[in-house]
Amino acid sequence: MATIKYFLRSKKDVSQIYVRFSISRDLFFRRKTDFVIDVKDWSEKTSLPKQNSAESKNLISKLNKLENYIFDRYNEDLAQGVIFDSNWVDDCINKCFNRVEKTDNSIFINYIQYIIDNSATREVRNNKIGLSPNTLKNYKLFKNLIGNYQKDIKKQIQFKDINKAFTDKFKNWLITEKGYSVNYAGRQFEMIKTVCIDAQKNDIEVTPHSTKLKSFKESEDDKHIQTLSFDELEQIRNTEMPTPVLKEVKKWILVGCYIGQRGGDLLNLTSNNLRINSKGVYVDVIQEKTKKNVTIGVVKDYIVDILINDFPKQVSHQRFNKYISKVCELAKINQKVEGYKFNNKTNRREFDIYPKHELITSHCFRRSFATNFYKMMPTAVLINITGHSTENMFLKYINQRADKDSNADLFMEFFEKMNDRQEPKMKIVKKVNQN
Structure with a gap:
């Protein structure tokens, strides 16, 4: 007759609880339950935790649940001729408590870790190898987010679970319960889709819903972007900074708003990125995110002097x-504006009305460049500098809609200049008889 007994193999303060499943005198298996207990709370007489606390009583309940589950499975599998071994006991323990092996890549979070572990050799766009540091960072943050969600729902997420009901609940958790922005939540849906498509390529079964997920963003009407105008840049330029570090940051702000690059690319610049010509300075950049080679021409006198x-x-x-x-505060960039600001206490971005200097970050430099020079320069020139792939993406970035009249005006302006360069030609006019 099959029997089950629990025991401790260690006399240390905290010990693992093992289960001994005996089918006969000669056929038995000892396996970890992954439950632990303080030795002083264990009863050698009953081979169970002492009933001296709510935690111990809860542990007894779980061990009784496992005992019933093993006996039920044993009776079912015995009739099917299943082979009983240590793996069979492990499977009973895992399934009884909805656990999975950490190496099981059918589990969503495990596959994210698989991507992270193989980041250096993963194929990316343009036949290149290796995830960028930013992409790898995003996968790690995404894994932490999924881990937190699993803790809240008290369940491991498998690929087969990712259906519409799951994504609806996940979206509600992100936006309503956790207070994340709509744009942030939308990017997480894009990450789910990316992971599921990759898993499918590795022969892991996924749901059709998961590979067709669409990202989402806040409406353009709800979008609040912050930029520094040319007048505000002059305010910053003309404000003395009290410390050496703020003097350097002031220079980075001014340069950043005239070369239109992301914060990381800006701070990685050195004098080796410069080429001087008769008109001004060329700044050569290989953008970290897109790997695009970009050259920016700088002619503004005080920016050229800084460089x-x-x-x-x-x-x-x-x-x-x-x-x-701090630099913007000293320069009195104090206009009250609507926007999102990160709250360290809640660990969330919160929408409110703030002094503008509180909302200016390195990301505003590129937007300031694009916004300030929009309609002053051909859009095609600007998007080649900012690195946007299309004009539509560029316009969304600065929260503008396509101005068809402006495009027409620009065409007429260039057409007039083209005509002005042409030599005038004598034209013979046929004389008309007025009789």
């Missing part, structure tokens, strides 16, 4: 945005 004669010193990436806000 050639007083190139900014390196500043801590971690504190850069705090320094930016």
